[in-house]
Amino acid sequence: MSIAFLVTTLIVVATPGTGVVYTLAAGLSDGRRAGVVAAFGCTLGIVPHMTATITGVAALLHTSAVAFQTLKYLGVAYLAYMAWATLRDRDALVVERAEPRSGTRLVVSGVLINILNPKLTMFFFAFLPQFVSPGEPVTRMLGLSAVFMLATFVVFAVYGILAASMRSQVISRPRVMTWMRRVFAGSFAALGAKLALASR
Template structure:
C-alpha cells in the first residue's frame, strides 16, 4: 500500500489505541491483580473480540449500525450497562485485589471477560467500518492493503495492552496497604462508570 497512507494510519492508531478505553482499563486492572503474564489471556480475549467486530464490519454490520438508530442505541445501552457492571464489581472489591467471585482466577474466565468487554462497544464496529477504509487506496489491490492495515492495528493494539498490563503490574508494588488497594479499586470502578456513561451518551 502507499507509504504515506500507512504512516498516517500508524500515527492515528497509536493515539487512538493509547486512549484509556474499556479494553485498556481492563488490562490495567488485571495487570495489577494478576501480573502482565497472566493478563495475556485477557488480552487474547479482547483481541479476539476486536477481530470478530472487524469481521462483522467487513460483512456490512457497520453500515447497518450507521443506518439504524434503534439498533445502535440498543447495542450502546447493553455495552454501557456491562461497563457499569464491571465498575460495580471493582467498587465492591474494597481492599481486595481480586474481583468478587474470583472471576479472574482461571485463564478461560479472563479470556471470556476480555472478549465480553471488547464486544460490548458498538463504536468499535463503526471504527472498523468508517475509519479503516479511509486509508485504503481504491486504485491499488484491496486485499493486500487490508492485510497490512489489520496487521498493523493488532500489533499496535496488542503492544498498548501489554504496556497497560505491565503498568498495572508495577502498580502492585505500590499497593502495599489496604487503603491504597481500596482507592485503586474505587478509581478503576469510577473509570468504568465514566467510560460506560460516555458510551451511553455517544452519538453515531
C-alpha cells in the same frame, strides 16, 4: 502501509478506554501474565468489529438506530456491571488469591468489553476505508486490521506489565487498594456513561 496509518493507530490504541482500564486492573490484581492475557482478550474482541466492517454489517449499524442503540445499551449495562463488581469485590485487587482468575475468565471478560462497544465498529467503518484505495482487494483491509490488532495487543500488554510491576507498592497498602478499586469502578462507570450519551 503508510506512516499516517501507523501513527493514527498508535494514538487510538494508546488512548485510555475500557480495554486499557481492564488490562491495568488485571495486571495489578493478578500480575504480568494476567495483564498480557487480558490484553489478548481485548484484542480478540476487535475481531467481530473488523469482520462487521469488512462484510458490511457496520453499514447496518450505521443506518439502523435500533441495532446501534441495542448494542450500545448492552455495552453500557456490561460496563455498569463491571463498575459494580469491582467496587463490591474487596478481593478484586489482591497480591495473592486462593484461586487466581483463570486465563479463560480473563479472556472472556476482555472479549466482552470490546464486543459490546458499537463505537469500535463505527471506528473501523470510518477509519480503515481512509487507507484503502478503491478497487484494492479485501486482503488489504485484512492486513491493516491485523496491524491494528497487533498494536492493540502490544500496547495493552505493556500497560498490563507496567501495572503488574507496581503491585507490591500499591496492592500491599490497604488504603491504596481501596482507592484503586474505587478508581477502576469509577472509570468503568464513567466510560459507560460516555457510551450511553454517545450518538452515531
